[in-house]
Amino acid sequence: MDRELEDLINGIGPRLRHIRQERGLTLEALATATGLSVSTLSRLESGKRRPTLDLLIPLARTHRLALDHLIGAPPTGDPRAHLTPHRTAPRTRNASVIVPLTTYPARLQAFKQILGPTPGPHDLVAHPGHAWFYVLSGTVRLRLGPTERLLSPGDTADFDTTEPHWFGPATPTPAEVLHLYGPHGDRPRHPPTNDQPPP
Incomplete structure (x- = not known):
């Protein structure tokens, strides 16, 4: 795994904690909203549980964030909208x-x-x-x-x-x-x- 990807993955937990706290949610409230357990969410935020799609997608839905924004992925591709009349x-x-x-x-x-x-x-x-x-x-x-x-x-x-x-x-x-x-x-x-x- 290259260093950039490793840094991205290691940063997901703290980012998830920041998003939750910014929204004033407890782990218990987030667990109720996502269907994930409190222990799973806690381990995700502390970096003890590897983030996978089946865990990140419920979080993205609950926080109403696109997946790339949720994990802080760098922008890729051409950001311009190619208009087709x-x-x-x-x-x-x-x-x-x-x-x-x-x-x-x-x-x-x-x-x-x-x-x-x-x-x-x-x-x-x-x-x-x-x-x-x-x-x-x-x-x-x-x-x-x-x-x-x-x-x-x-x-x-x-x-x-x-x-x-x-x-x-x-x-x-x-x-x-x-x-x-x-x-x-x-x-x-x-x-x-x-x-x-x-x-």
């Missing part, structure tokens, strides 16, 4: 481009959507979920049930998507919005592909 077909009700801005799984996800002008009429849609977006540029027309609103840069929309709705640019100029989707199924839907229109 998804373009909807012009025939859809809201021809647009979706750009994922985050790549980390199971966390809050951010998407930029460029809304292209489309000819009316625009059918209202409804589906399970919740929508939240922030207008970056342009003017967005939001139809929500019987009401209609114009949103300018800096305005936000926050609504239940079971209510019939439609949104798009209010002028011939494209509009840009920022979407935030949660990790537990509370997003309107997945980013659209070429044959899947946005909400």
Whole structure:
């Protein structure tokens, strides 16, 4: 084992103790939350028990930390997010481009959507979920049930998507919005592909 890897492994125990104490947790409370025994946690923190995935994963879940952050692993690879836009077909009700801005799984996800002008009429849609977006540029027309609103840069929309709705640019100029989707199924839907229109 090389020295760098050995130092990393030896540092995991003290790091786990620091994280637990920083959160104000006793060994007993952490044992209850993770399903690990107090003695196992104590031996992990003191370096007497080798950290393995079956021990670290419950700790990562309980502390809500990515595994590499939990153990203090050095950064690897290219930290830049390589963005892959998804373009909807012009025939859809809201021809647009979706750009994922985050790549980390199971966390809050951010998407930029460029809304292209489309000819009316625009059918209202409804589906399970919740929508939240922030207008970056342009003017967005939001139809929500019987009401209609114009949103300018800096305005936000926050609504239940079971209510019939439609949104798009209010002028011939494209509009840009920022979407935030949660990790537990509370997003309107997945980013659209070429044959899947946005909400």
